[in-house]
Amino acid sequence: MISNFPPGFIMIIGALLIPFLPHIIRQIYMMILVLISAYSLTLGFGIHSTINLMDFDFILFQSDSLTLPFAIIFHIAAALNVIYGAHEKQWKQHVSIMSYSGAAIAAVHAGDLFTLFVWWEATAFTSVFLILAGNTYRSYRSAFRYILIQVTSGMFLLAGAIILLINDGSALLTKFDINSLYGQLIFIAFGIKAAFPLLNGWLQDSYPEASEIGTVALSTFTTKLAIFCFAKCFAGTELLIVIGAIMTFYPIFFAVIENDLRRVLTYSLNNQLGFMIVAIGIGTELAINGAVAHAFAHILYKGLLFMGMGAVLLRVGTCKASELGGLFKYMPITAVCTIIGAISISAFPLFSGFVAKSLIMSALGKEGLVLVYFMLLFASAGVLHHSGIKIPFFAFFAHESGIKTKEAPLNMIIAMVIASALCILIGIFPSTFYQILPYEINYQPYDFSHVVGQLQLLTFAAFAFICLWHFKIYPPELNSTVLNSDWVYRKMMPGVLIPLLKLVERMNQKFEEVIMISFSKTKILLSNTMLKNKVFDREVGSDTLIVIQIFTVFLILIFIGQFFYK
Amino acid sequence: MKGLIKKFGKINSSVLLLCIIFLVLELIGHRHGETSIEDFTFFPAFFGFLSCIIIFKIGVSLRSFLMKDEDYYDK
Numbered sequence: 001m002i003s004n005f006p007p008g009f010i011m012i013i014g015a016l017l018i019p020f021l022p023h024i025i026r027q028i029y030m031m032i033l034v035l036i037s038a039y040s041l042t043l044g045f046g047i048h049s050t051i052n053l054m055d056f057d058f059i060l061f062q063s064d065s066l067t068l069p070f071a072i073i074f075h076i077a078a079a080l081n082v083i084y085g086a087h088e089k090q091w092k093q094h095v096s097i098m099s100y101s102g103a104a105i106a107a108v109h110a111g112d113l114f115t116l117f118v119w120w121e122a123t124a125f126t127s128v129f130l131i132l133a134g135n136t137y138r139s140y141r142s143a144f145r146y147i148l149i150q151v152t153s154g155m156f157l158l159a160g161a162i163i164l165l166i167n168d169g170s171a172l173l174t175k176f177d178i179n180s181l182y183g184q185l186i187f188i189a190f191g192i193k194a195a196f197p198l199l200n201g202w203l204q205d206s207y208p209e210a211s212e213i214g215t216v217a218l219s220t221f222t223t224k225l226a227i228f229c230f231a232k233c234f235a236g237t238e239l240l241i242v243i244g245a246i247m248t249f250y251p252i253f254f255a256v257i258e259n260d261l262r263r264v265l266t267y268s269l270n271n272q273l274g275f276m277i278v279a280i281g282i283g284t285e286l287a288i289n290g291a292v293a294h295a296f297a298h299i300l301y302k303g304l305l306f307m308g309m310g311a312v313l314l315r316v317g318t319c320k321a322s323e324l325g326g327l328f329k330y331m332p333i334t335a336v337c338t339i340i341g342a343i344s345i346s347a348f349p350l351f352s353g354f355v356a357k358s359l360i361m362s363a364l365g366k367e368g369l370v371l372v373y374f375m376l377l378f379a380s381a382g383v384l385h386h387s388g389i390k391i392p393f394f395a396f397f398a399h400e401s402g403i404k405t406k407e408a409p410l411n412m413i414i415a416m417v418i419a420s421a422l423c424i425l426i427g428i429f430p431s432t433f434y435q436i437l438p439y440e441i442n443y444q445p446y447d448f449s450h451v452v453g454q455l456q457l458l459t460f461a462a463f464a465f466i467c468l469w470h471f472k473i474y475p476p477e478l479n480s481t482v483l484n485s486d487w488v489y490r491k492m493m494p495g496v497l498i499p500l501l502k503l504v505e506r507m508n509q510k511f512e513e514v515i516m517i518s519f520s521k522t523k524i525l526l527s528n529t530m531l532k533n534k535v536f537d538r539e540v541g542s543d544t545l546i547v548i549q550i551f552t553v554f555l556i557l558i559f560i561g562q563f564f565y566k
Numbered sequence: 567m568k569g570l571i572k573k574f575g576k577i578n579s580s581v582l583l584l585c586i587i588f589l590v591l592e593l594i595g596h597r598h599g600e601t602s603i604e605d606f607t608f609f610p611a612f613f614g615f616l617s618c619i620i621i622f623k624i625g626v627s628l629r630s631f632l633m634k635d636e637d638y639y640d641k
Contacts, residue, residue, distance in 0.1 A: 138640075252621055252625075253621065253624050253625045253628050254628075254632070256621055256622065256624075256625030256626075257625050257626070257628055257629050257632065257633060361600055362600060364600065365599075365600025365601055366600075370601050370603070373600060373601055374601075374603075377613060377617075378613075378617045378620075378621075381613070381614050381617035381618050381621065382617065382618075382621050384614075384618070385618055385621055385622070448595045448596070448597060449596075449597045449598050449599065452588060452591050452592055452595065452597050452610075453597055453599060453604065453609075453610040454610070455584075455588045455591075456585075456588045456589065456592065456608065456610035456611040456614060457610040457611070457613060457614035458614060459581060459584045459585045459588055459611075459614070460585055460610070460611040460612070460614035460615040460618075461614035461615065461617060461618040462581055462618075463581055463582060463585050463615065464614070464615045464616075464618035464619050464622075465618055465622075466578045466581055466582075468618075468619075468622055470574065470575075470578060473622075474622070475626060475629075478633070479636045480633045480634060480635065480636055481633075481634045481635065481636055481637075481638040481639060482632050482633055482634075483631075483632045483633075483634060483638075490639055491638075491639070
């Protein structure tokens with residue numbers, strides 16, 4: 001019976017009990033919830049649970065070769081989040097993380113668009129509390145913007161689902177045509193959550209404002225759910241190749257100049273999503289495997305990097321590169337784990353990023369997409385620059401900041417060590433890792449050309465950074481705000497729209513005045529004429545006169561209109 | 567060699583040494599890329615070095631109009 005529950009559902013229901021449990025029992029309880037949810041994955045592929053409401057079959061639990069890798073990594077991430085957040089005594093964030101993870105897992109197993117919509121919105125409403133947990137005025141404002149944008153995404157999804165249902169009589173979650181209206185609406189909904197270029201502002205705005213635990217959870221689920229949905233519904237859509245290539249490319253420059261290291265990681269997240277989107281756009285079996293493998297590996301190494309920066313934030317109270325430095329001697333384990341995350345994301349051989357990214361690059365090479373290939377190669381050098389070097393270097397080395405602190409709490413270290421071990425294991429045993437991918441694969445990432453080419457690319461990119469730093473060409477990090485696409489609704493719209501609305505309001509007032517004066521003059525004129533010529537035997541009220549005026553205008557318009565519609 | 571390590575630092579010198587090793591490796595074996603352009607000798611090394619410099623230059627030039635005060639949105 002319990003295995004027929006959609007995976008994740010038990011985590012959402014179970015989260016309701018969390019506030020009533022003492023701290024240690026709560027942690028064990030949450031881990032049990034994750035395990036019970038994961039047990040549902042043993043049912044195999046197919047439709048396992050449906051519910052009929054209002055003559056519509058909601059498919060709550062459907063699993064296939066694409067849902068499985070996402071379900072596995074979401075469960076692993078949920079378990080890591082439980083461990084990483086174990087030092088937090090307050091229940092609020094635990095409820096939020098457990099229900100958020102559950103909603104994302106349930107969304108992956110949705111078989112129709114309406115079920116997906118429910119979980120889509122549930123991920124938004126459960127995760128917003130993690131941003132609020134940042135507990136600053138900025139995080140409060142950011143959370144408000146976050147929920148507005150997430151709900152907007154949901155509205156696009158719902159509109160697409162309704163149109164599809166009206167057109168086809170079905171809203172199954174399957175491959176959609178981008179040229180149809182519903183396809184475009186659903187595409188935009190997914191695109192918002194996947195942080196497409198110019199729709200990405202919410203990501204860099206909100207994630208760095210969340211609590212140290214919250215950002216780790218946030219980095220895992222929302223965007224990767226969107227990636228899953230694109231892989232399910234828009235695989236092979238060529239537009240995605242263009243969008244993905246831009247995504248890999250432009251966040252790099254923002255990441256280079258950003259001072260807040262957690263925000264640097266959100267730009268890096270955006271850039272990594274671009275790799276996955278390109279692969280989905282290619283749509284071949286190798287490319288889809290690449291997208292899924294990259295999502296899987298990315299959740300681990302990006303989570304690990306966010307964990308490292310979360311530990312720094314917890315201990316030091318800031319993640320600003322300009323204020324950090326020299327923490328290696330105080331937080332050596334955190335530093336080593338962060339470096340492992342940095343090496344993994346940079347795609348060094350023997351680490352998870354390499355075995356995942358190689359699939360995408362090979363897929364691009366096979367399809368002959370040379371320009372996109374070199375854009376992604378350029379982006380790979382960029383990843384090394386901002387995530388591989390900048391993050392660990394400015395936090396743990398660079399200059400002596402004078403900060404004295406202690407190592408991260410034990411639970412955080414355990415979570416980071418597990419994530420680090422997984423990054424290395426995936427890198428060492430790629431063939432085992434490839435077995436969970438959607439399509440059968442016979443691919444060997446460790447050939448001479450791949451390994452030497454990648455090592456040359458990365459070491460020389462690292463050497464360039466070293467030269468820039470050593471010869472003091474690299475400018476110092478500054479306390480600053482880097483403008484992003486959220487500037488449009490945070491500054492431009494209030495800056496332009498508010499004066500514009502005030503102008504419209506003033507014009508409206510003037511117009512009303514003119515209309516009222518002309519009405520009263522006309523009324524007086526009509527009254528005088530009517531009374532003089534005895535049109536009515538009885539007294540004519542002003543309301544009647546206004547109706548007569550409107551009717552007269554209406555007749556004039558009809559008279560003029562007939563010339564146009566002959 | 568010792569002078570270089572002293573001047574450049576242990577870690578930096580190690581990276582330089584690795585760079586040289588990976589260049590030599592290419593000369594020993596036969597490396598081929600996913601595209602024909604990559605087949606040029608030492609192409610990934612040039613590409614990696616230049617990419618990093620270009621990213622840095624563009625990033626720094628963007629500072630002048632993308633970088634604002636820390637309380638820019640709070641004003």
